[in-house]
Amino acid sequence: MKKLLITSIYALALSVAAPAWAQQPATQAPERHFVLENTQIIPVQSQSTGRAHELVVVLPSSYAAHPEKRYPVLYYLDAYWDTPLLTATYGNLIYDNQVPEFIMVGLSYPSGANYDVERRRDYTITATDADSGKADAFLGFITKEVAPLIESRFRAEKTDRVISGSSLGGLFAIAAAYKAPGFFAGHIAISPAAGWDHGALGKLDAAYARDHKTLPARMFISHGSIEYPAFQQPIAAFQKQLGNRNYRGLALQTWTMEGLDHTAVKGDGYVRGLMWVWKPKKPAGPSGLTKAMQQQGE
Numbered sequence: 001m002k003k004l005l006i007t008s009i010y011a012l013a014l015s016v017a018a019p020a021w022a023q024q025p026a027t028q029a030p031e032r033h034f035v036l037e038n039t040q041i042i043p044v045q046s047q048s049t050g051r052a053h054e055l056v057v058v059l060p061s062s063y064a065a066h067p068e069k070r071y072p073v074l075y076y077l078d079a080y081w082d083t084p085l086l087t088a089t090y091g092n093l094i095y096d097n098q099v100p101e102f103i104m105v106g107l108s109y110p111s112g113a114n115y116d117v118e119r120r121r122d123y124t125i126t127a128t129d130a131d132s133g134k135a136d137a138f139l140g141f142i143t144k145e146v147a148p149l150i151e152s153r154f155r156a157e158k159t160d161r162v163i164s165g166s167s168l169g170g171l172f173a174i175a176a177a178y179k180a181p182g183f184f185a186g187h188i189a190i191s192p193a194a195g196w197d198h199g200a201l202g203k204l205d206a207a208y209a210r211d212h213k214t215l216p217a218r219m220f221i222s223h224g225s226i227e228y229p230a231f232q233q234p235i236a237a238f239q240k241q242l243g244n245r246n247y248r249g250l251a252l253q254t255w256t257m258e259g260l261d262h263t264a265v266k267g268d269g270y271v272r273g274l275m276w277v278w279k280p281k282k283p284a285g286p287s288g289l290t291k292a293m294q295q296q297g298e
Helices: 002-017 079-095 115-123 135-153 168-179 196-211 229-245 265-277 288-297
Strands: 039-045 052-058 071-076 103-108 156-166 186-190 214-224 248-257
Touching: 039 135, 052 079, 052 135, 071 079, 071 135, 079 103, 079 265, 103 135, 115 135, 115 168, 135 156, 135 168, 156 168, 156 265, 168 186, 168 196, 168 214, 186 265, 196 229, 214 229, 214 265, 229 248, 248 265
Parallel strands: 071 103, 071 156, 156 186, 186 214, 214 248
Antiparallel strands: 039 052, 052 103
16 A cells, blocks of 8 residues: 555656646647758768868759759858748749749758858958858869759759859859859849958959950849948949949849848848849749739639
């Protein structure tokens, strides 16, 4: 009897101490998480950078149903931050029939990486310390390793690539036009860090212009109207410098987003940037809303 009493008291103590989740009925549905469809992560150990990277691949919804179709590719930086934004932006633009279907390949790093350190190392075009100025190696990683991998594993076009990024990523996206002319058909630079290292981007353009009259690309460069003045002014100066070059083959659109600061510009910037770089491939026909309204009127 004494043993039974002790056992009962012990059981009671356990039930009191048990956390709330342990007391829930066994029939309760398991916890669920929101998952972005048609996505996968590909780990890559780069020979160009000597470091581990990850690719976040987002396939169009039509990919499985149309095995004969090939797709343009958007290579975008800062995938660890911007993948949700870009997948939503893509869906909205497709519904509005503003852009062609395309594959998205986000450049990322393994879980636990210090993104600020990694991106500063890979996206900057000149070195100001030991942890910067590795953009050439990172560009080699994209052109020699990532693009061939994507184009061999997926039905990706080899002649219709776009590179995009924001802030330091925008700096990299513009520099890629000079360092790998023609490899990317389009460049989207949202609030690019044009003032990096005392205007290294403007100096890169000046050096290129001495020997080249052609810059083959569709390019979009934007910034917010209320960004920190010392960051915003070099962007405006570079936009003007580039516009005055009159490079053959360059289709340039510059844009100022009124009332927006450094990170809020990404939403509007990606909408307008993607529409600009793929304007020549804009699908014919009405938007999703127009079709829906027309069907209701029938």
